[in-house]
Amino acid sequence: MKLPASNAAVCAAALLPVASATIYYAGVAQSGGEFGVWSATSTKGTGLPGRFGVDYQFISTAGVDTMTDQNKVNLHRVAFLLERMCPPSYGLGAKFNETHFDYYKQAINYITKTKGAYAILDPHNYMRYNDPSSQPMSGSVIGNSSDPTAATTAQFGEFWGELARRFADNEKVIFGLMNEPHDMPSALLVANLQAAIDGIRKAGAKNLIIAPGNSWTGGHSWTQGGAEASSNWLQKLVDPAGNLAIDIHEYLDVDFSGSHAACQQDPATNLANVTAWLREHKLKAFITEFGGSNTTSCTTMLNGILDYMAQNDEYIGWTAWAAGPFWGSNSPCCTDSKQWGSLEPGSKAADGGPSLYDTVWLPVIQKKVPAKLQWRGMASVKGGRLEEKPQKH
Template sequence: MKFTSTLASLLTGASATIYYAGVAESGGEFGVWSATATKGTGLPGRFGIDYKFIDESTVATFVDSQKVNLFRVAFLLERMCPPATGLGATFNETHFDLYKQAIDYITVTKGAYAILDPHNYMRYNDPSSQPYSGSVIGNSSDPTAATTAQFGEFWGELAGRFKDNGKVIFGLMNEPHDMATSLVLANNQAAIDAIRAADAENLIIMPGNSWTGGHAWAEGTDPSSAIMQNFEDPLGNTAIDIHEYLDVDFSGSHQACVSDPATNLAEVTAWLKTNNLKAFITEFGGSNTTECATMLADMVNYMADNEEYIGWTAWAAGPFWGSASPCCSDSAQYGSLEPGSKAADGSDGLYTTVWQKVLLPLLPTTLAWEGTATVKHE
């Protein structure tokens, strides 16, 4: 790994295109998976036992010691909007207050930026066996599905509560999949309309279809590249949310990294350029192999070298991973990107072997720390 040359390249200009960088905080979506796929399992769940959004001390480590300025914080729609009352503007206020406490710590106390991440795969009402359980939002043929209008109503309410905090970024949905791309666009548009109607000027990041995979952006008979550019934002402050893993099937579930990021992001990058759009890659990651280290560095350098990309969050940190590995379920337990994380055998975890050794040396020194998040950097 040639960190000296690649880091020099970043610091001499390319990194100026990346204004927001950090980690995905995974944990707010925990506590619902059920081997028997029992609907309602883990809802609402016990905060601090079944699920938790962040650990304030480790967020402080990222910000104070490492100068990270972005955190993507997952939550479940079913906890924020209980199925008993449905998706919309009626919130579980206790749950919202806990979530807001985490977001305020990141953005107000530590002065960083936070992406709100409804980690629901464009589904609602049954997270017991994500990513496939639950009804597709806006599916008019499913009488149990929340409607596109309800999705907009939810985002209007959430946006109204955070509109005075410009360091909050609205990530509309995690990884829509196995649905019509036109419905993904319709749901995205309903959310954008409701956010702007709430007088929120915050940066929005919207996903595509097919798990919002960059490699899949132009693939298939119903690709995101055909229509996703047709969204409308009167403020022009919307970016594209992309995920891109490096293993054989782009799932992030295998130890080996074999998918070259520059090759697999070429088409989506060209699409972004053609449509004059900016993007965040809010999920990417890998294990502690030599091949993964090389490809992860290549991923960060690729984003820095292409002005279409303005931010990234690596997958994943979070308070409840323990020795489990967010990158690779087919390998041993190597720990996560959470500071202090260790592997199951007590050796250095991915925090040390991947974050500190590979990603942190490539963190741009020109990250934004002031003002409302925006796509319009000079």
């Protein structure tokens, strides 16, 4: 479940469509690698390191097969926890739990090398580290010098440098620097992100990087917050390789949380300001989280956000929230806590009925997956050659 980025809607008019717009990457977020640590009593250390395949799992290969081969998507965003990759006993940095890393690498290689799709690496940590027991609020903000338990900005850069070194030879890997930073100074956010970019490039990796904003990286709130607004800061990032895009999330319910079944927020209106900002600074973006229920209003607005991205060339990719092997009948978003299943192929609602894969993905989102996407070459802000999914890779 996602938390509100803001309770205020952006009241700007939608931008006019751009005829040359192209979506190069389209797919689904794979949620499950961050599971197994929640504590009702906020007990630090709960579920760590956890049992792979029991408490958490990155992907279902069968689900990835269906999404890639039948649904013809070319992008999967795969969540993991920093505290499993870099156990608190080690501290955040370049020393990894190698067993855990190997499980993650197997998932990424399956997506990219076996299936020929692209994968976004997603540290699902809200720019916090050392206590995921009550995410998204628990843990120390990375780089907070007033918190003696916090990992440093330099350690965050070291972590990304090491992770990038290990995937630098895989051109289909995209580095998503952090999931939904929030409630922190934007200057610190940018310092952390720049340290990660510098670490990645120093490691020799030329892969596409996507960087989030503050305030849960909400597109609707991008220009809100006065001096702390993401629109005042994210353009300051410098990538010597020139392969940096912006990572945006946008839900359609009343408080932008992705927790309610009713869709009430018009995406074209709410994305207008961030799109204008992207255009002003000549930046590209992915919307790596969005979603809706199977209601009539959500069908309309899901079509709206997918059409909006297809019509504005600032947007080059998207992943819907969410599939994953461990959701069962639970829903990742947009159901008022009702158990309507997830976007995982083959999942079912609690009553045995159709899941959101059946009622939202297939009849709505699937129709907006472009027939031609990029299937070969390095992921890039410039995109690549478009083609229908090759039969073999």
